[in-house]
Amino acid sequence: MATVHNGEGLWYRRNVAEPRFIEKRARNGGDKRERILRAAVKVFARKGFFASRVSEIAKAAGVADGTIYLYFKNKDDVLTSLFEDRMSRLLDVLRTEMSRMPDATSRVRRMIELQLGLLEGQRDLAEVVTVNLRQSTRLLKQYGARRFTEYLDLMSGVIADGQRNGEVRADVSPRVAARMIFGALDGIALTWALGNAEPSGLSRAAAQVAEIMLSGIRQSAVPVPD
Amino acid sequence: MATVHNGEGLWYRRNVAEPRFIEKRARNGGDKRERILRAAVKVFARKGFFASRVSEIAKAAGVADGTIYLYFKNKDDVLTSLFEDRMSRLLDVLRTEMSRMPDATSRVRRMIELQLGLLEGQRDLAEVVTVNLRQSTRLLKQYGARRFTEYLDLMSGVIADGQRNGEVRADVSPRVAARMIFGALDGIALTWALGNAEPSGLSRAAAQVAEIMLSGIRQSAVPVPD
Amino acid sequence: MATVHNGEGLWYRRNVAEPRFIEKRARNGGDKRERILRAAVKVFARKGFFASRVSEIAKAAGVADGTIYLYFKNKDDVLTSLFEDRMSRLLDVLRTEMSRMPDATSRVRRMIELQLGLLEGQRDLAEVVTVNLRQSTRLLKQYGARRFTEYLDLMSGVIADGQRNGEVRADVSPRVAARMIFGALDGIALTWALGNAEPSGLSRAAAQVAEIMLSGIRQSAVPVPD
Amino acid sequence: MATVHNGEGLWYRRNVAEPRFIEKRARNGGDKRERILRAAVKVFARKGFFASRVSEIAKAAGVADGTIYLYFKNKDDVLTSLFEDRMSRLLDVLRTEMSRMPDATSRVRRMIELQLGLLEGQRDLAEVVTVNLRQSTRLLKQYGARRFTEYLDLMSGVIADGQRNGEVRADVSPRVAARMIFGALDGIALTWALGNAEPSGLSRAAAQVAEIMLSGIRQSAVPVPD
DNA sequence: AATGAATGAGCGTTCATTCAT
DNA sequence: GATGAATGAACGCTCATTCAT
Numbered sequence: 001m002a003t004v005h006n007g008e009g010l011w012y013r014r015n016v017a018e019p020r021f022i023e024k025r026a027r028n029g030g031d032k033r034e035r036i037l038r039a040a041v042k043v044f045a046r047k048g049f050f051a052s053r054v055s056e057i058a059k060a061a062g063v064a065d066g067t068i069y070l071y072f073k074n075k076d077d078v079l080t081s082l083f084e085d086r087m088s089r090l091l092d093v094l095r096t097e098m099s100r101m102p103d104a105t106s107r108v109r110r111m112i113e114l115q116l117g118l119l120e121g122q123r124d125l126a127e128v129v130t131v132n133l134r135q136s137t138r139l140l141k142q143y144g145a146r147r148f149t150e151y152l153d154l155m156s157g158v159i160a161d162g163q164r165n166g167e168v169r170a171d172v173s174p175r176v177a178a179r180m181i182f183g184a185l186d187g188i189a190l191t192w193a194l195g196n197a198e199p200s201g202l203s204r205a206a207a208q209v210a211e212i213m214l215s216g217i218r219q220s221a222v223p224v225p226d
Numbered sequence: 227m228a229t230v231h232n233g234e235g236l237w238y239r240r241n242v243a244e245p246r247f248i249e250k251r252a253r254n255g256g257d258k259r260e261r262i263l264r265a266a267v268k269v270f271a272r273k274g275f276f277a278s279r280v281s282e283i284a285k286a287a288g289v290a291d292g293t294i295y296l297y298f299k300n301k302d303d304v305l306t307s308l309f310e311d312r313m314s315r316l317l318d319v320l321r322t323e324m325s326r327m328p329d330a331t332s333r334v335r336r337m338i339e340l341q342l343g344l345l346e347g348q349r350d351l352a353e354v355v356t357v358n359l360r361q362s363t364r365l366l367k368q369y370g371a372r373r374f375t376e377y378l379d380l381m382s383g384v385i386a387d388g389q390r391n392g393e394v395r396a397d398v399s400p401r402v403a404a405r406m407i408f409g410a411l412d413g414i415a416l417t418w419a420l421g422n423a424e425p426s427g428l429s430r431a432a433a434q435v436a437e438i439m440l441s442g443i444r445q446s447a448v449p450v451p452d
Numbered sequence: 453m454a455t456v457h458n459g460e461g462l463w464y465r466r467n468v469a470e471p472r473f474i475e476k477r478a479r480n481g482g483d484k485r486e487r488i489l490r491a492a493v494k495v496f497a498r499k500g501f502f503a504s505r506v507s508e509i510a511k512a513a514g515v516a517d518g519t520i521y522l523y524f525k526n527k528d529d530v531l532t533s534l535f536e537d538r539m540s541r542l543l544d545v546l547r548t549e550m551s552r553m554p555d556a557t558s559r560v561r562r563m564i565e566l567q568l569g570l571l572e573g574q575r576d577l578a579e580v581v582t583v584n585l586r587q588s589t590r591l592l593k594q595y596g597a598r599r600f601t602e603y604l605d606l607m608s609g610v611i612a613d614g615q616r617n618g619e620v621r622a623d624v625s626p627r628v629a630a631r632m633i634f635g636a637l638d639g640i641a642l643t644w645a646l647g648n649a650e651p652s653g654l655s656r657a658a659a660q661v662a663e664i665m666l667s668g669i670r671q672s673a674v675p676v677p678d
Numbered sequence: 679m680a681t682v683h684n685g686e687g688l689w690y691r692r693n694v695a696e697p698r699f700i701e702k703r704a705r706n707g708g709d710k711r712e713r714i715l716r717a718a719v720k721v722f723a724r725k726g727f728f729a730s731r732v733s734e735i736a737k738a739a740g741v742a743d744g745t746i747y748l749y750f751k752n753k754d755d756v757l758t759s760l761f762e763d764r765m766s767r768l769l770d771v772l773r774t775e776m777s778r779m780p781d782a783t784s785r786v787r788r789m790i791e792l793q794l795g796l797l798e799g800q801r802d803l804a805e806v807v808t809v810n811l812r813q814s815t816r817l818l819k820q821y822g823a824r825r826f827t828e829y830l831d832l833m834s835g836v837i838a839d840g841q842r843n844g845e846v847r848a849d850v851s852p853r854v855a856a857r858m859i860f861g862a863l864d865g866i867a868l869t870w871a872l873g874n875a876e877p878s879g880l881s882r883a884a885a886q887v888a889e890i891m892l893s894g895i896r897q898s899a900v901p902v903p904d
Numbered sequence: 905a906a907t908g909a910a911t912g913a914g915c916g917t918t919c920a921t922t923c924a925t
Numbered sequence: 926g927a928t929g930a931a932t933g934a935a936c937g938c939t940c941a942t943t944c945a946t
Contacts, residue, residue: 053937064912066939067911172438180435182413183416184407184409188402205399215442215443279918292923506917522930522931625886628882631869631883633862640861663894668892747941
């Protein structure tokens with residue numbers, strides 16, 4: 001798992017401010033919006049969306065309560081923006097990585113590695129993504145659906161491509177397999193975040209998940225060599 | 227998938243009143259506690275735990291607001307009791323069924339069938355189990371963990387047994403596989419509940435999931451090289 | 453100015469509870485809605501609608517804050533209901549009285565007597581009606597218009613009738629005269645409420661206003677030259 | 679009704695900049711204080727004092743929010759200054775005009791003409807004067823009283839003078855008549871502003887009001903019997 | 905002087921829970 | 926047991942005001 005992500009930086013690497021903006025950001029004490037989002041991740045993860053108070057997020061971000069409303073429409077919008085922001089970064093990374101991989105096997109393995117790998121060291125984010133968005137059926141249905149569908153499309157596309165070139169069994173439904181992989185990873189992340197969350201736990205689990213899923217969906221007569 | 231469940235009755239089958247009590251229940255308006263729980267399933271599923279009002283549950287159950295507090299300590303307790311009640315029934319069914327199955331393969335297949343099969347026709351319950359319990363990190367951590375662990379123990383026990391008699395590959399971590407299966411089913415149920423939720427969708431998905439998972443974890447003549 | 457009104461009772465006389473309801477009202481400590489409205493009159497009069505806090509009204513009414521919302525939709529609705537309630541009672545009294553008067557002269561005099569007479573001893577109500585409703589252009593436009601129009605219709609009807617039987621000069625616009633009389637009374641009440649508000653001030657002013665207005669609009673042998 | 683006022687200019691006529699200052703004002707963007715007051719008239723008229731936001735006034739005036747506070751102590755002070763400013767201009771005009779009129783009859787007629795005539799074409803100002811000042815009982819009591827008393831003094835002075843030279847009936851209370859005239863005009867303006875506000879409506883109403891009031895208070899050969 | 909981002913006190917409203925009947 | 930009117934603590938959000946630039 002090369003160098004694309006790290007504990008803190010992955011999400012932000014591609015967003016580094018242009019030189020001419022850095023001075024201003026430094027002046028006003030850093031990008032307020034990002035500071036609020038980072039604070040929200042922590043607070044939402046600890047107490048859940050509904051039990052989190054706007055004032056707690058503000059305090060954690062080191063801003064006044066009212067400042068939140070200069071950057072977000074309301075409390076819902078904070079969660080929504082958080083999901084949107086993080087998911088779009090994840091999707092960018094996934095798409096870029098997919099284009100670099102030669103075949104379906106390595107693509108599936110890479111997606112699994114990336115998705116679990118980047119959560120490792122970001123337990124808070126894992127909780128927000130796996131637990132918090134589900135807190136509002138409304139948010140999940142109205143908003144989450146879009147990015148979530150993009151994710152499923154990406155994954156099922158990889159599997160369908162694999163079927164076309166014979167890597168993947170033809171009797172597998174790409175859509176079901178994609179939903180299944182997402183669920184498996186989500187479940188792994190959930191149990192990890194709720195449990196002891198030992199640092200290296202996720203990468204080891206990722207390898208297992210990849211192995212099992214690939215064994216499950218690959219054409220078996222002609223095993224794909226690694 | 228025999229006859230263990232049906233659209234309405236599975237969860238309640240074991241609770242059917244003995245004839246001599248029916249008259250009394252009818253007199254006092256039916257089993258209030260159960261009526262409240264059934265109403266809660268509907269309301270929680272439609273609006274989520276936090277957005278659901280105690281008064282809405284009361285109305286849906288046809289009782290007064292205050293009556294809820296004669297049967298439950300507070301609103302949290304309604305969700306907690308709901309999960310406890312339904313999960314313990316599910317676990318009972320699963321344990322009974324497991325004891326009737328001859329080998330790990332059929333046991334895994336049966337667990338998957340049952341878990342998704344039960345939900346089919348009970349979309350409300352699917353939403354409560356997959357979405358609602360996650361609404362309170364506190365509830366999930368404090369309470370859900372217990373029953374949830376029982377579920378994982380059951381599933382990983384089946385897999386470990388399968389390893390002992392050679393059915394299942396030795397290099398599979400029963401715990402990770404169990405978490406993965408749970409997650410996969412949860413993800414399938416979630417996307418099903420959030421989407422069009424076509425009646426027959428879940429059983430077909432169940433067959434696929436079983437197939438893929440079993441292909442993934444079973445001992446095979448040509449193991450997938452790493 | 454006979455006996456139709458008195459310091460406290462005018463508005464409520466026609467609303468006295470049927471015997472069978474009295475017990476219940478006594479039980480629950482009096483009609484909450486009416487208690488809230490009476491408290492609102494006092495608070496609104498002292499501080500104005502916008503500067504009045506819902507909690508102040510609740511405290512003055514001796515109920516909890518939330519209780520207000522069992523009887524009114526929101527704060528606006530308290531003002532609106534107050535105006536609706538008091539105005540409809542005033543209109544009832546006016547209509548009844550009008551039907552008892554023989555001619556336009558005595559009707560106009562009576563309306564003036566009643567309108568100012570009933571405010572006497574109810575300074576708070578005078579302030580609410582003359583000052584508070586104007587605090588929200590929106591309320592005044594949307595809501596107040598209806599009852600207010602009824603009032604103007606009643607008054608201009610009296611004047612138009614007077615014109616038909618020759619009591620009132622034909623060159624007077626009933627509508628303008630009605631608006632003028634309302635304004636004159638409103639102005640008298642306003643300056644009275646804002647000033648020392650000496651108890652007997654209003655009845656004396658009422659007599660003057662009636663005299664001047666009647667001299668102004670009545671048919672006279674020697675019309676005022678232009 | 680000669681040429682004292684026009685649609686836009688009356689209030690500001692006496693304030694026209696001396697030529698040598700125009701350049702400077704143009705340089706700094708115009709008289710900010712006046713620009714803010716003019717913007718406030720519009721905003722207050724449209725939404726009422728309490729529902730108007732300081733930021734809205736600033737936007738309408740084309741200045742930054744903070745700039746308001748360089749010219750006014752606070753939001754209250756904007757309303758207060760507006761009323762003070764406009765009322766003192768109105769009083770100046772009235773006093774000047776009064777000194778030009780030969781008798782009480784023409785003075786009363788002139789005051790009525792001016793007060794309503796001025797507002798015609800300035801519906802916004804009419805709403806502010808008749809509706810907005812009443813929005814704050816505190817403002818009206820503390821502040822409005824002063825200028826308002828000046829107005830009543832002027833009007834009752836005219837009537838008292840009329841009594842001294844026999845033009846006006848001796849049994850009329852100058853104070854009550856003044857309050858009544860003010861009220862009548864205020865009522866006319868209010869109903870005009872709230873209604874369709876047809877341009878010519880006010881001057882016609884003014885003529886009627888003058889006629890009725892004068893008939894009502896003037897000495898007549900055949901006094902109206904009671 | 906002018907700006908407008910930031911502040912934080914303050915309030916309307918909701919709703920879980922209680923308890924007199 | 927059952928009711929539902931009443932409670933009041935709690936919180937999201939607004940917006941007048943400030944002040945660093």
